[in-house]
Amino acid sequence: MDRGKILVINCGSSSIKYRVYDMPGETVLAGGILEKVGEGRSFLACRGNEKTEVSAPGHEQGLKLIMKTITDEKTGVVKGPSGISAIGHRVVHGGESFSAPARITGDIIRAIEECSGLAPLHNPPNLAGIKATMALFPNIPQVACFDTSFHQTIPEHAYMYALPYELYEKFKIRRYGFHGTSHHHVARRAAELMGKDGYEANIITCHLGNGCSMAAVKEGKSVDTSMGLTPLEGLVMGTRSGDIDPAIIVYLEEKLGMPGKEINALLNRKSGLLGISGTSNDMRTIIEEAEKGNARAKLAVDIFSYRVKKYIGAYAAVLGSLDAVVFTGGIGENAPTVRKNILSGLQSLGITLDTGKNEESSNKERVITSDDSKVQVFVIPADEEACIARDTYEVCRKD
Ligand code: ADP
Numbered sequence: 001m002d003r004g005k006i007l008v009i010n011c012g013s014s015s016i017k018y019r020v021y022d023m024p025g026e027t028v029l030a031g032g033i034l035e036k037v038g039e040g041r042s043f044l045a046c047r048g049n050e051k052t053e054v055s056a057p058g059h060e061q062g063l064k065l066i067m068k069t070i071t072d073e074k075t076g077v078v079k080g081p082s083g084i085s086a087i088g089h090r091v092v093h094g095g096e097s098f099s100a101p102a103r104i105t106g107d108i109i110r111a112i113e114e115c116s117g118l119a120p121l122h123n124p125p126n127l128a129g130i131k132a133t134m135a136l137f138p139n140i141p142q143v144a145c146f147d148t149s150f151h152q153t154i155p156e157h158a159y160m161y162a163l164p165y166e167l168y169e170k171f172k173i174r175r176y177g178f179h180g181t182s183h184h185h186v187a188r189r190a191a192e193l194m195g196k197d198g199y200e201a202n203i204i205t206c207h208l209g210n211g212c213s214m215a216a217v218k219e220g221k222s223v224d225t226s227m228g229l230t231p232l233e234g235l236v237m238g239t240r241s242g243d244i245d246p247a248i249i250v251y252l253e254e255k256l257g258m259p260g261k262e263i264n265a266l267l268n269r270k271s272g273l274l275g276i277s278g279t280s281n282d283m284r285t286i287i288e289e290a291e292k293g294n295a296r297a298k299l300a301v302d303i304f305s306y307r308v309k310k311y312i313g314a315y316a317a318v319l320g321s322l323d324a325v326v327f328t329g330g331i332g333e334n335a336p337t338v339r340k341n342i343l344s345g346l347q348s349l350g351i352t353l354d355t356g357k358n359e360e361s362s363n364k365e366r367v368i369t370s371d372d373s374k375v376q377v378f379v380i381p382a383d384e385e386a387c388i389a390r391d392t393y394e395v396c397r398k399d
Contacts, residue, residue, distance in 0.1 A: 001396045004085025005029065005078055006389045007070070009063070011089070011129025013121065014039060016062050020070055020077055020084075021389040029077040030070055031385075037062045044069070059125070060132035067136065086141045088392030089130050090181075090384070092122035094146030095172060101149065101391040103399060104130060104142040112144065118172070118229065141399070143392040150180030153221040158318075161228075175233075177225035179207045181387040183215040184222075186326045186380040189365060191220070193378060194324060202319040204312055207382065208338070209329030210238040210281070214308065216315035224318050226311055232268060235311065236304045238281035241271035243307070276300040283331045283338065305341035312342070316349050322375050325351065328382040334361075339368065343377065350374030 003023065010017040019031035032046035034056055042056035046069060056062035071080050078084055089104070095115035102108050109130065116123040133142060151159075159175040160168065167173045183205045190205075191198040198220035205215045212235040216224040226234025226242075236242045244267070252258050258266070274281035277300040279289050289297035316322045331338055336358045343353045352373040357366070362379075369377045 001085055001393070004393070004396075005083060006392050007084050007087045008385045008388045008392070009087060009089050009129050009133065010385070010388075011059060011125045013125045016059065016066065016129065017385070018066050018070075019385045019389070021386070023085075023389060023393045026386055026389060032066075032069070034062050034066060058132075059128040060135065063129065063132045063136060081137050081140065084137070084140055086143060086392050086396045087133055087137070088143045088145055088388040089126060089133075090147070090388055091126045091130075091144045092147045092178065093119035093176065094144075094148045095176070096152070098144075098146045098149045099152035101143050101145045101395050103395055104134070104144050108144060118176070141396050143395045145181060145388045145391045147178040147180050148176045150184040151175075151177030151215070151222045151225050154223055154225065158224045173229055175225070175228045177213065177215070177222065178227045178231045179211065179213045179215075180222070181384050181391070182207045182328060182382045183213075183217065183225070185383065185387045186328045186378075187215070187217040187220070189380050190324045190326045190376075190378045193365065193367075194376065196323070201323045202321055203324045203326060204315045204319070204322065205326045205328070206308060206312075206332055206342075207329045208235070208308070208327065208332035208335075209382070211240070212237045212242075212308075212329070212331070214311045214315065216318045218319055224315060234307075236276075236300075236307050237272045238283075239269045239272045239274045241267045241275070273300045273304060276303060283335055287335065287337055301338065301341065305338055308342045309346070312346065312349070322349060324375060325377045327377070327379050333363070333379055333381055339377075339379075351377060353377065 006021045006023050008019045014037050016034045016037060020029040022029055034042060034044045036042045037056045038058055042054050043051050044054045045051040054065055056065055067081060070076050071078055091112055093115045095118055097111045112123060112127055186205050187203045188198050190203050191201040203217045205217060207213050211231055213225060213227040215222050232240050234242050249263050252263050273286055277286050277297045279297055280286055286297045286300050290301050327339055339358055343351055352370045354368060354370040358368040363381060365380045367376055367378055
């Protein structure tokens, strides 16, 4: 395949995001989101159009609807399903089985099913999307792109937890890491922007969105990342606690008589920025509140920034020498106050922020450090769908 149109699908439990790319130029031809799949009243919002109510009682019907929109005679971007060259799917957990995107076959589906226990909220809807598109379009090549695969290069001493070794052998308890497509993309772009081959640069990537994670990327390979067995570990997030003393869980069980499931919900849905501020999980609201003098909102921003700074220090030590730091994700790209908090006092690591450049608002790739800063700091927009389209295109081109 030298040229072609790639459909990218990101199937959540109740939503399906899609985009159509013309490859290899990566021009976006269409895109949108189908919300509340399987919830009675579903809504389809396509780029440039109003949201409309539709019927999507399940993923298969939802995908049929999306395909109908894409191939519509008047407003569609391809002539029938055969106009799509390949379909790329986001899959959250690939466990230890996948270190690269994979062309989907029966064996690959079984391997993804085996990883479902590690991501019970994410892999089953991802699989539902794959199975539905395979049934609807059996002749179109399909590719699975995993959030975990970029981190499969992390060495054993960084991915193992200091727990009884049998727990790894029996249950595969270890660090996997997530947001791999994003970390890979921004690290590669930063290396390109520095005029280096990705394999010559040591880069720390910070993906700060609703979910937040960081990666230490040495010569093009992930050597450590902040998320772990699940996306709960590491940084402070919108509603997730990130790192805590694990003994807190037992203490809460005793003090509040809370069962494990409820503690899990507390750590995943009621903690992080929301838990500390008591106001919101949205960084925009929290910054506004902090500026109005709300002390807990300010504390939330401070804890958030401090945790990122701490990981920058840790990963600088892991990498040995540092060429660049990259910010991406909704917060990383759009919150200069947070970036300033994180980077203040890091001159000893060779980072000198240019406050003017940091304040500039732009949706383009850019440098925010001064010209004489030893380490460059970049802001690079996240584009996970484009990465999936590129990976899908590459897998199909090789076949
Ligand atoms: P997701 O992880 O769901 O893809 P995003 O990458 O879109 O999320 O990031 C969402 C986060 O980005 C929210 O906390 C939101 O408040 C924050 N954000 C978006 N725009 C801004 C802004 N201008 N200033 C501060 N935070 C912002």
